Amino acid sequence: MSGAEKIAVKVTEIVPLNDLVTRFKFERVDGGLLPTFSGGAHTVVEMQDGDITRLNPYSLMSDPMDQTAYTISVRRDDEGRGGSLFMHTRVALGDEMVISYPVNLFSLDLRAKKHLFVAGGIGITPFMAQIKQLERFNGHWELHYACRTPALGTYGDELRAHHPNETRIYYDDQDQRINLADLLEGQPLGTHVYVCGPKGMIEWVRNTAQADGWPREAIHYEEFLAPKPGKPFEVKLAVSNKVIQVGEQESLLEAMEREGVDAPYLCRGGACGQCETSVIDYAGNFIHRDHWLDDAEHDSGEKIMPCVSRFEGKTLVLDR
Amino acid sequence: MSKFTFPESIRSRPVYGTLAPRAGSAHLFVADAHGAEAILDVATPEIMAKGHIIYLPKGEGFGDKLRALNPASFYAGPSFAAAEARLHRMLKDAKMGLQVYLAGTEGLMGQAQLAATDAGIPHTAIQTEHRGSTARRMQCVHCKGITEDVEIDPFQCSHCGLNLFVRDHYSRRLAAYQAVCIDAEDPGNVPASKGIYE
Numbered sequence: 001m002s003g004a005e006k007i008a009v010k011v012t013e014i015v016p017l018n019d020l021v022t023r024f025k026f027e028r029v030d031g032g033l034l035p036t037f038s039g040g041a042h043t044v045v046e047m048q049d050g051d052i053t054r055l056n057p058y059s060l061m062s063d064p065m066d067q068t069a070y071t072i073s074v075r076r077d078d079e080g081r082g083g084s085l086f087m088h089t090r091v092a093l094g095d096e097m098v099i100s101y102p103v104n105l106f107s108l109d110l111r112a113k114k115h116l117f118v119a120g121g122i123g124i125t126p127f128m129a130q131i132k133q134l135e136r137f138n139g140h141w142e143l144h145y146a147c148r149t150p151a152l153g154t155y156g157d158e159l160r161a162h163h164p165n166e167t168r169i170y171y172d173d174q175d176q177r178i179n180l181a182d183l184l185e186g187q188p189l190g191t192h193v194y195v196c197g198p199k200g201m202i203e204w205v206r207n208t209a210q211a212d213g214w215p216r217e218a219i220h221y222e223e224f225l226a227p228k229p230g231k232p233f234e235v236k237l238a239v240s241n242k243v244i245q246v247g248e249q250e251s252l253l254e255a256m257e258r259e260g261v262d263a264p265y266l267c268r269g270g271a272c273g274q275c276e277t278s279v280i281d282y283a284g285n286f287i288h289r290d291h292w293l294d295d296a297e298h299d300s301g302e303k304i305m306p307c308v309s310r311f312e313g314k315t316l317v318l319d320r
Numbered sequence: 321m322s323k324f325t326f327p328e329s330i331r332s333r334p335v336y337g338t339l340a341p342r343a344g345s346a347h348l349f350v351a352d353a354h355g356a357e358a359i360l361d362v363a364t365p366e367i368m369a370k371g372h373i374i375y376l377p378k379g380e381g382f383g384d385k386l387r388a389l390n391p392a393s394f395y396a397g398p399s400f401a402a403a404e405a406r407l408h409r410m411l412k413d414a415k416m417g418l419q420v421y422l423a424g425t426e427g428l429m430g431q432a433q434l435a436a437t438d439a440g441i442p443h444t445a446i447q448t449e450h451r452g453s454t455a456r457r458m459q460c461v462h463c464k465g466i467t468e469d470v471e472i473d474p475f476q477c478s479h480c481g482l483n484l485f486v487r488d489h490y491s492r493r494l495a496a497y498q499a500v501c502i503d504a505e506d507p508g509n510v511p512a513s514k515g516i517y518e
Binding site for chain 2: 113141185187188189190191200203209211212213214215216217218255
């Protein structure tokens with residue numbers, strides 16, 4: 001079986017938080033305890049949408065030591081491929097679902113003397129669990145959280161009420177901006193910075209920190225990409241001896257799964273490297289979207305990440 | 321003759337590079353003896369404007385040349401122990417963006433790196449360049465005592481007196497190589513000592 005091991009759960013709480021974000025709580029169907037996890041971990045939620053199985057990763061945001069339930073917060077994306085809309089419109093209290101064991105691609109570096117969190121929008125969710133983890137150990141942390149408006153500032157009030165000294169919130173509609181240069185410049189030696197938010201924000205923090213001489217090992221970021229639609233294409237899977245069609249709205253990984261090919265994955269968002277696949281032959285162009293392979297590997301035509309990347313052309317033969 | 325090419329060894333053995341200028345909010349140099357040459361090679365006026373040098377001459381005369389680089393601060397002292405309190409203080413007050421450059425003997429670089437990693441800098445972010453003596457800082461695995469500046473193999477532990485074999489197993493936590501009794505099975509049967517790299 002591919003991906004992390006699965007857990008059967010039921011939905012025990014659905015709380016709409018604002019116009020965009022709804023929180024879901026999962027408990028085990030068999031009443032048992034869930035595994036503990038570490039702050040920053042995600043779970044892949046399976047959604048049975050008619051004939052289509054949607055698999056979306058969501059950051060766990062509950063207390064990592066609380067084994068009675070997991071909670072996730074889902075931001076509705078009306079332009080997306082339907083996973084978050086399914087969660088918002090089709091999932092009801094008491095529904096049974098399947099989620100994966102937690103996988104962490106965004107863990108705290110516990111050697112850090114101080115943890116500096118930079119969040120944008122729904123990027124706040126992994127930090128909710130990391131903050132709970134650090135609070136248990138009396139960790140030293142600080143959060144800078146940018147969101148559009150106070151109404152859309154998910155968990156802003158809660159964070160400010162519980163951690164008034166550690167939390168600073170910036171509202172776009174009030175023209176408030178994180179002064180990143182000043183923020184990074186004053187940090188004591190041993191600080192690690194963690195960023196989760198839109199692509200532009202991640203690039204901004206990474207580039208600014210690196211230019212200021214921050215070690216690469218002290219800069220952490222998480223960005224899961226949603227598979228983007230594109231032109232349909234045909235793939236030959238050499239090991240499975242199948243020729244399959246990848247539709248406009250599905251990813252290469254999803255097409256393989258639809259055809260019964262057991263392909264590995266963990267994040268389904270171009271970040272973890274688990275689905276890396278060798279290319280045996282091709283005539284055409286790759287549309288690489290992952291941030292796992294480096295530029296040279298993208299140019300080599302020897303590898304593809306089927307969770308987010310696509311192909312345009314005549315022939316594509318994969319070692320799968 | 322201050323450069324030496326170490327033979328290939330096990331993964332535990334530290335590998336040293338060549339200092340290169342990096343962007344940073346401040347630059348801390350710690351060097352002993354011929355390590356000064358590595359600082360002279362990498363120094364630029366821009367770096368030295370925010371540069372701090374801790375130097376242990378150990379009888380070498382590079383002090384004036386280093387001072388002529390006009391670093392923001394300069395300290396010369398007789399031993400690592402003498403400089404240690406100053407080094408810890410500088411690291412404690414430092415901000416992210418500090419670049420650390422270590423040059424000279426393995427014992428000096430290892431101990432300065434330990435201070436820097438304790439202060440929160442990932443060891444992979446610290447630059448090192450070996451210059452001068454190839455003497456090693458060795459820990460006796462039996463009595464745990466540390467003998468500085470070991471140049472021969474086998475050698476006698478300066479604490480417990482056992483005859484010790486020089487190994488390439490290195491501990492970053494101790495900033496020392498490990499030394500193991502060479503005549504435990506047959507006391508007194510000790511091969512003649514020779515230079516570690518002979």
